[in-house]
Amino acid sequence: MSANVDLRTFDLFNPTEEHSMLRQTIKDFVKAEVEPQALHHDRKELFNLPLFRKLGELGLLGITVPEEYSGSGMDALAAVIVHEELSYSDPGFCLAYLAHAMLAVNNFAFNASEVQKKSMLPKLCSGEWVGCMAMSEPHVGTDVMGMKATAVATGDHYILNGRKMWITNGTIDESGTPADFVLVYAITGEKNGRPQISSFVVEKDFVGYSVGQKIRDKSGMRASNTAELVFDNCKIPKTNLIGHEGDSMLHMMRNLEIERVTLAAMSLGIAKRSLDVMIRYAKEREAFGKPLNHFGQIQKYIADSYAEYKAAACYVYDTARKMDLTKEGQRVDSDGVKLVATTMGKNVADRAIQVLGGYGYVGEYVVERLWRDAKLLEIGGGTIEAHQKNITRDLSKHL
Ligand SMILES: Cc1cc2nc3c(=O)[nH]c(=O)nc-3n(C[C@H](O)[C@H](O)[C@H](O)COP(=O)(O)OP(=O)(O)OC[C@H]3O[C@@H](n4cnc5c(N)ncnc54)[C@H](O)[C@@H]3O)c2cc1C
Numbered sequence: 001m002s003a004n005v006d007l008r009t010f011d012l013f014n015p016t017e018e019h020s021m022l023r024q025t026i027k028d029f030v031k032a033e034v035e036p037q038a039l040h041h042d043r044k045e046l047f048n049l050p051l052f053r054k055l056g057e058l059g060l061l062g063i064t065v066p067e068e069y070s071g072s073g074m075d076a077l078a079a080v081i082v083h084e085e086l087s088y089s090d091p092g093f094c095l096a097y098l099a100h101a102m103l104a105v106n107n108f109a110f111n112a113s114e115v116q117k118k119s120m121l122p123k124l125c126s127g128e129w130v131g132c133m134a135m136s137e138p139h140v141g142t143d144v145m146g147m148k149a150t151a152v153a154t155g156d157h158y159i160l161n162g163r164k165m166w167i168t169n170g171t172i173d174e175s176g177t178p179a180d181f182v183l184v185y186a187i188t189g190e191k192n193g194r195p196q197i198s199s200f201v202v203e204k205d206f207v208g209y210s211v212g213q214k215i216r217d218k219s220g221m222r223a224s225n226t227a228e229l230v231f232d233n234c235k236i237p238k239t240n241l242i243g244h245e246g247d248s249m250l251h252m253m254r255n256l257e258i259e260r261v262t263l264a265a266m267s268l269g270i271a272k273r274s275l276d277v278m279i280r281y282a283k284e285r286e287a288f289g290k291p292l293n294h295f296g297q298i299q300k301y302i303a304d305s306y307a308e309y310k311a312a313a314c315y316v317y318d319t320a321r322k323m324d325l326t327k328e329g330q331r332v333d334s335d336g337v338k339l340v341a342t343t344m345g346k347n348v349a350d351r352a353i354q355v356l357g358g359y360g361y362v363g364e365y366v367v368e369r370l371w372r373d374a375k376l377l378e379i380g381g382g383t384i385e386a387h388q389k390n391i392t393r394d395l396s397k398h399l
Helices: 017-044 049-057 077-089 091-111 112-126 248-284 295-322 331-361 367-376 382-396
Strands: 131-134 148-153 156-168 182-192 192-204 210-212 228-237
Touching: 017 049, 017 077, 017 091, 017 382, 049 091, 077 091, 077 248, 077 295, 091 112, 091 131, 091 156, 091 182, 091 248, 091 331, 091 367, 112 248, 156 182, 156 192, 156 331, 182 228, 192 228, 192 248, 248 295, 248 331, 248 367, 295 331, 331 367, 331 382
Parallel strands: 131 182, 148 182
Antiparallel strands: 148 156, 156 228, 182 192, 210 228
C-alpha cells in the first residue's frame, strides 16, 4: 500500500485493483457454478470434487502460495475475499476449500523445505491432490497439547500411531477414498516437561494410513466430508517431516491465525447473503396491507443485522490487511474476529429465517442452510470459549 494513500477513498474491503478483480471473478463463478449446485450437495451430503478442481483452474487452491511454487502469491486479505464470496452461496463447499487451501496448503507452503515445496505444491495448487490437516483427536480438541498421536524415528522413517477426528476432506468421495495429502500433527518427544509437536505429510498410499469412521448426518457443512483418520504403525519417510522435529507448535500457532480469519470471513458471507434475502423479502411480502419492512420489529432485525455485519467486516478486513503470512503477529485479533463474526453470522441467519416466517424454514429459501452452516463456525478452528480464553490470557500479559 502506498504511503500517500488517500484515507477518504481507501477501500478497506478491496484495497487494490487486484483485490477488486478477484472479488468480481469469484462473484461471477459463484453465480454461474456454485449457487446452482449448493442445495443439492447439502441435502445429499456430497462434496463436489469436479467443482473443487475448477478452483484450481482459477488459481484459488494455492491463493497464498508464492508464484514460484505454482501459487497465486496473494495476501491474507485476498483469501478473506474468496472465503466471504464462496460462503455467500455455499459455506459447506467453502469449508472443503478452506481445509485444503488454508489448513493444509498455506501451512505447508510457509513451513516446508524447498525440495518438499517444489515436489508437492504444484499438485496441491492445481487440484490434482486434495489436502487436509489433522490436528484434533477423538478425546482432544481445544486442549491440543493433550494430543496422543506419536511419531517415533526409526532408521530413515517415522512410525506414526494415533487417531485424528473431525478431519475435513478426510475423504474425498462417498466410497471413502482418502485425501491425497494429510498434514498431520504428532508428538515426537518432550522438553522441559512439555510435549514436542512435529508435523508430517502423509500421502494416500502410505502403509498404515486409513480412513476410520466417516462422520455422516452433520447438522450443517454437509457439502464437505468429515472423517476420522487412523494411523496404525504408519510408515512416513523422514523426508516428509515438515521443518525440524519439535518445530510445529509454532507452525500450528501461525497457521491458526489465517485459519481463524478466513473462518470469520465465511461468517461474513453467510451474514451478507442472509441480509440480502431478508431485505428483499421484507420489501415484497405484505401483511396487514403493508410491506413487512414497515413494521418496527422487522426493521430492527434488518438494521441490527446490517450494522453488526458491517462492524464485523471492518474488524475482519482490518486484521487481514495487517497479516504477514510468514510470521505470527495477529494472534489476539485472529481470535477476536472469529469470536465476533461467527456469532454475528449465526444471529443474522437466524433473524433472516424469522423475517421469512415459514418460508425461511425451507431449503429453497437458502437461509435455513446458512443458519445450520453458521453454527459450525462457533466450534471448528477454535470454539468461542477457546477464543475468550485465549484473548483474556494474551491481553493479561500486557497489563
Ligand atoms: C465439521 C467439523 C470439521 C472439522 N474440521 C477439522 C479439521 O479439518 N481438522 C482438525 O484438526 N479438526 C477439525 N475439527 C475439529 C474442531 O476444530 C474441534 O471440534 C474443536 O476444536 C473443538 O474441539 P472438541 O470438539 O474436541 O471439543 P472440546 O475441546 O472437548 O470442547 C467441548 C466444550 O468444552 C469447552 N471447553 C474446552 N476447554 C475449555 C476451557 N479451557 N475453558 C472453557 N471451555 C472449554 C469448549 O469450548 C466446548 O464448548 C472439525 C470439527 C467439525 C465439527
